[in-house]
Amino acid sequence: MAKAQIIIFEQSPIILGGLKSIIEKISIQHELHPISNASDFLLFLKNNKTDLIIANIELLKELKTANDIIRKNRINLIFLQSNDTLPQNDLHYDELIEMGENEDQIIKKVIGCLGELTHQKSNKKAETISSREENILREIALGFSNKEIADKLFISQHTVITHRKNITRKLGIKSVSGLTIYAILNKLISMDEVK
């Protein structure tokens, strides 16, 4: 499951720290990246997938390249508004957090901006293995190679490998002997068959 990647772009360590401690409370799996200078910010944006940026308006509005990346990748953007900054009409943003807001309001806004992401997550296919995968798993547990399994089930080796990847991802078991134990515990094969 991919974690939501959130950048907080702000110079004041007090605001950075404060926001961090609030956002850490959200129920969505995420990784926070507090960044305080423009070059680090740009570097991170260029090299990493980002889901949400919470940024100081004054800092961000100067950065043309960053704004282009944000627009192009459709990264959600929340502006931090302090008392002495005026709302910007020419910059597009998804939410606005004001300094006086309380914790619940801030959390609500952040979750709102990550909403699409969580929605995708719940739409994911069930994590249980299908009956087709069960068949493949049985063959793996019995010790057959990819090629042998492909020949036996009249499918390509490539398909076998794809199934194996999905089985490993769904079960959280990587090794063949681990998969064998799973197969025995779930009565896909009997203990005597392995010996």
Place this chain on the structure above:
Amino acid sequence: MIVTKDIKMADVVHINHFSLSILDRFGIELGFGNKTVEETCSMYNVDPDFFLEIINAFIDNDYFPKKQLQSFSVKLIIEYLQKTHYYYTQVKVPEIELLIEQMINNCYTQKENISLLKRFFFEYETELKNHILREEKVVFPYIQLIEDAYYSNNISDKIIKNMEDYSIDIFEKEHDNIEEKLFDLKNIIIKYLPQPNNKSICHNLLHELFSLEKDINDHSRIEDKVLVPKIRAMEKEIKKKAGLKS
């Protein structure tokens, strides 16, 4: 929280009690009263800077000032890695085996299933031992050779030959994923094994597996992020000295 020289050694244990195994590796014994890290280290003849880097890297996964750690001699790092090897094979693995054995003996609902775990862990143990043996017999001697050559002025043909046969790049490639089976074993117990009737042994076993996994990850991190880059730089320099293209 970053550990510094003037923090109390007792507080290091309070910050993260898993660090006990690190202290043990450095030969530091409990009962340090209010002595600081620096004072305790000097009592046990431990390089305090090296100790700090290792303990900080262990406590915080993100803490990794490669540059500082890289200023220590390869020998010091190898000695430490060897101690961790000893700890895995002589302390941790037997402990885990004992717990699995106890589970089998105390369990009346699924002896057979737990025997499967035992066999699985035995396979893991063999893998781990082979991995360690390879490092001690091939990798560490090679690395020591490179460090010695690096600090000496004459580069013998023998060293060049050795470098042709083996290099740190080969080590990095073959440095296999030794945590895989440990990861599987944890998941099998957490997700798929019906809860055994002797819960507390089962929970202890999980604790032990988690702690071994953390320790091994830490060990690999030191190898991949400190040892490999350091040796690679030395190899390059030696080739340059010997007038070879790198």
